[in-house]
Amino acid sequence: MIEDIVQKTLLYDFYGQLLTEKQRDIMEMYYTDDLSLSEISEQIGISRQGVYDTLKRAETTLIEYETRLGLVDKFLQHKSILSKITNMLNEILTGDHDNISEVKNKIKSIKNFIEKLE
Missing domain, CATH: 4.10.860 (DNA Excision Repair, Uvrb; Chain A)
Structure with a gap:
């Protein structure tokens, strides 16, 4: 679990600026500020499922960038x-x-x- 968080944080450090502002905000709240999906949902005014979907799309996008560019590796x-x-x-x-x-x-x-x- 910790390794997964470290990996996603590294991916974000390298490719985060390529995400949408909303994706960046949600990833920062989730990984940096350690907020739950519900807390993020309340802060930005979308459903918990919307937060989850945005987070997963952002993570998938970061993985795709790494697959193509390999900068983290x-x-x-x-x-x-x-x-x-x-x-x-x-x-x-x-x-x-x-x-x-x-x-x-x-x-x-x-x-x-x-x-x-x-």
Whole structure:
């Protein structure tokens, strides 16, 4: 459940501006403000079912954008690679390296990870 919310929040962060104003408002109230469908319904003056339908349409639209563009997936891949690079650099900086070729090999690995980002 939490992973689903995180995924939808990431999708919203990347593609939210492509939704209608009404869809954005409902998604923000539901996910950011943590309001229930009934509370949102009361605030914007539509039925609870109308809120639910709008929310589901917005979520479907965000998923379609991600399927076509893949920006969230690329972001997560880059984040993972950068984390690995950071760990490798920390190993180089904190390690006791008597052998320069060992350091060179680690630097080559970092270079390979960076090339994957391009």
